[in-house]
Amino acid sequence: MPKEFDLIAQYFTRPAPEKMVGVGDDCAIFSLRSGHDLATSTDLLLEGRHFFSDVDPYLLGRKALAVNLSDLAAAGASARACLLSLALPSVDEAWLAGFSRGFLEMADAHHCPLIGGDTTRSLDHITIGVTVMGEVPRGKALLRSDAQEGDDIWVTGYLGAADLALRYLSGSLALDSERLQASRAALENPAPPVSFATHLPGMAHAAIDISDGLAQDLGHILKASQCGAELLLADLPMHDALRGLPANLQNEAMLAGGDVFQLCFTAASTQRDALQALAEQHDIVVHRIGRIVNGSGLRVVDQNGQPLFLAHQGFDHFA
Ligand SMILES: [Mg+2]
Known part of the structure; x- marks a missing residue:
């Protein structure tokens, strides 16, 4: 050496x-x-x-x-x-x-x-x-396979910003300097909810961190737990950097954008108040975005109840 x-x-x-x-x-x-x-x-x-x-x-x-x-x-x-x-x-x-x-x-x-x-x-x-x-x-680790029908689906933080920065840096999207600054911070300086998460065993059922995109990562929970999910588009916590951009870009960035490093987890509806209080204690935000249902696969519906078609389910490393 x-x-x-x-x-x-x-x-x-x-x-x-x-x-x-x-x-x-x-x-x-x-x-x-x-x-x-x-x-x-x-x-x-x-x-x-x-x-x-x-x-x-x-x-x-x-x-x-x-x-x-x-x-x-x-x-x-x-x-x-x-x-x-x-x-x-x-x-x-x-x-x-x-x-x-x-x-x-x-x-x-x-x-x-x-x-x-x-x-x-x-x-x-x-x-x-x-x-x-x-x-x-012992025996309390959160796994992808423990989601239960009727569970709420939650995410921490906000979605879509890192994807904007990636699109800009790879030359496929122009951004004004304010959006660039906000989205680049999300991409380059992620802040996973580390201390909040240590309190989730016993409160949450299944969990995954969002690295490849919400749709794909939640899909891993659904597959492992043998259930389906319904998400309401309007309930997805959109990052401020996405405001005013075309709706299809916002939707793709929130649902398929990777490098988020926030958590998606499921929990019984009886945990709602406790989870909100825990998030406040740890100075983070959590949002309820949908629920676990019987069946398989992910359905995302808009405010009219119309299902959304997702062209890109997320980032595939070997695509
Ligand atoms: Mg992971």
Whole structure:
């Protein structure tokens, strides 16, 4: 390993929290609290595929961890620790300083210390691999398969903004500077409802984080839970950046737009007040967008009760 890669390691090496063995031994080691299950998830981010080469490295560092925390949130798990692997074509100290600052800031904010990882040289392009580990009360993790007929369907936050920014950055949509600023913030600095989600086990039934688009991700819940869903178009929480745009663009961005990193979850209607109160406590917004029904598949209806035809169900990585 060339010396410069020792330097990379230095950007990320921090003393391990008490009772944890972190960077500097063969394995990182920590214990789970008794009565808890380990929840773990991993994500790969490829330059040119999941992020643009010119993205602010500080924001990229934040997002690399945020998208993983979003998966923990979908299980109702609280973060315990994370691992980071980086493959870099060269050592760019300004990039490393920005990326590590963003990553470690996000880690501190969510009590998810970086306790290990690896760095290597890539032939070209940056690859970022993050693994998160969290814990959830034993047997209580939120799964995609637990939606029940009659459940309300909820989403946290607002929909559609990240998709606008992606369309702009890939050159398929022109945006004024105000819309661009708002939508780009949603794309590049997602804020999954991490602490809110840790209270959902016992209150919610099924959950998923919205990474590939609401229609597609809710579709995973429907398939796993063997049920259908009806959504009311007018009840979808539209991000302000979409106001005044053509209706078909708004609908597609809200229903099929990816990179949202908010939660979609189902819960019994008896939980409505408790869920609203919990959201307020955690300073986030939640909206009820429809219900789980007998049958299969997703039906979205407009204010006249007419079903909406969705041309794009969401982002398919291998399309
Ligand atoms: Mg996910």
